[in-house]
Amino acid sequence: MAHSSDHEHNGHSGHDENGHEHPRHPYIEFQHVSKAFGDNVVLSDVSFQVFPGETLCILGRSGVGKSVSLHNIMGFLKPDSGRVVVAFHDITDYNEAQMEVIRKKVTMVFQNGALFDSLSVGENVAFPLRERRDLDEEQIFQIVDGLLDMVGVKPMRDLLPSDLSTGMKRSVAIARALSAQPECILYDEPTTMVDPLMATLLGDLIQKLKTQLKLTSIVVTHDMRLAKKLADRIVFLYEAQAVFVGSVAEMEKSQHEVVQQFLELDALVVPGRD
Numbered sequence: 001m002a003h004s005s006d007h008e009h010n011g012h013s014g015h016d017e018n019g020h021e022h023p024r025h026p027y028i029e030f031q032h033v034s035k036a037f038g039d040n041v042v043l044s045d046v047s048f049q050v051f052p053g054e055t056l057c058i059l060g061r062s063g064v065g066k067s068v069s070l071h072n073i074m075g076f077l078k079p080d081s082g083r084v085v086v087a088f089h090d091i092t093d094y095n096e097a098q099m100e101v102i103r104k105k106v107t108m109v110f111q112n113g114a115l116f117d118s119l120s121v122g123e124n125v126a127f128p129l130r131e132r133r134d135l136d137e138e139q140i141f142q143i144v145d146g147l148l149d150m151v152g153v154k155p156m157r158d159l160l161p162s163d164l165s166t167g168m169k170r171s172v173a174i175a176r177a178l179s180a181q182p183e184c185i186l187y188d189e190p191t192t193m194v195d196p197l198m199a200t201l202l203g204d205l206i207q208k209l210k211t212q213l214k215l216t217s218i219v220v221t222h223d224m225r226l227a228k229k230l231a232d233r234i235v236f237l238y239e240a241q242a243v244f245v246g247s248v249a250e251m252e253k254s255q256h257e258v259v260q261q262f263l264e265l266d267a268l269v270v271p272g273r274d
């Protein structure tokens with residue numbers, strides 16, 4: 001985690017799960033990405049890389065362009081200039097049909113969970129499984145059971161989303177994302193508006209998915225504590241630019257004034273941090 005950028009290319013991500021070295025191609029990459037909405041310049045020449053199996057945290061204040069960054073990865077938005085690589089492919093000019101293929105590999109967990117309100121928890125998670133059309137009811141039941149267990153909401157299987165807390169809805173949304181067997185999950189503010197215990201549980205869950213399923217992840221957050229727990233690498237956005245890219249340890253040594261302010265503010269507002 002504390003590799004300097006010179007050493008990054010020899011870091012753990014240069015090896016696959018069997019310990020074999022492989023050429024380091026980023027799974028996701030922003031190459032000089034710029035995006036504006038009219039006069040509102042949201043991203044200006046932003047570059048970062050996420051290697052297979054890594055977790056990148058995108059930090060920054062509300063409105064700085066964190067969700068816009070994720071939407072560019074999902075192909076919901078296109079950059080004005082620069083290139084976007086996802087699942088090792090340059091998707092910048094991909095059309096919707098091509099993006100559908102990418103979205104089977106990379107799924108996004110939205111802030112509100114985006115669950116189907118009229119479907120039970122179990123049916124929400126089963127949804128991507130039913131779309132596959134190659135599983136029978138018993139197989140679907142077992143897979144859903146396992147996924148709900150994994151994210152800690154197994155007893156809620158027959159409830160509706162409206163019966164659940166915000167944090168539980170997010171857990172169900174994560175289970176539904178997993179049922180599509182993705183290689184990568186993008187989490188948009190997973191711990192916002194949940195109580196500290198639930199925030200800890202969600203952070204633990206994201207970490208577990210990284211280590212057990214070797215998922216590549218991007219976690220958008222302004223929760224520094226979460227970033228410290230999860231991030232192999234951090235991108236700090238400020239005034240449309242990536243003013244810092246590096247490890248947590250490097251971030252703590254950053255001389256950038258706004259990065260320092262962010263770390264100091266976090267020290268004030270988050271009790272009980274380690």
Ligand SMILES: Nc1ncnc2c1ncn2[C@@H]1O[C@H](COP(=O)(O)OP(=O)(O)O)[C@@H](O)[C@H]1O
Nearest residue numbers: 037040042060061062063064065066067068069
């Ligand atoms: N589809 C859109 N059309 C116009 N402006 C947008 C759109 N999406 C986001 N924005 C603007 O881009 C800026 C960054 O938004 P966002 O990425 O959602 O911020 P955050 O970092 O809080 O996730 C905001 O000023 C927002 O109003």
Ligand SMILES: [Mg+2]
Nearest residue numbers: 066067068188
């Ligand atoms: Mg956002």
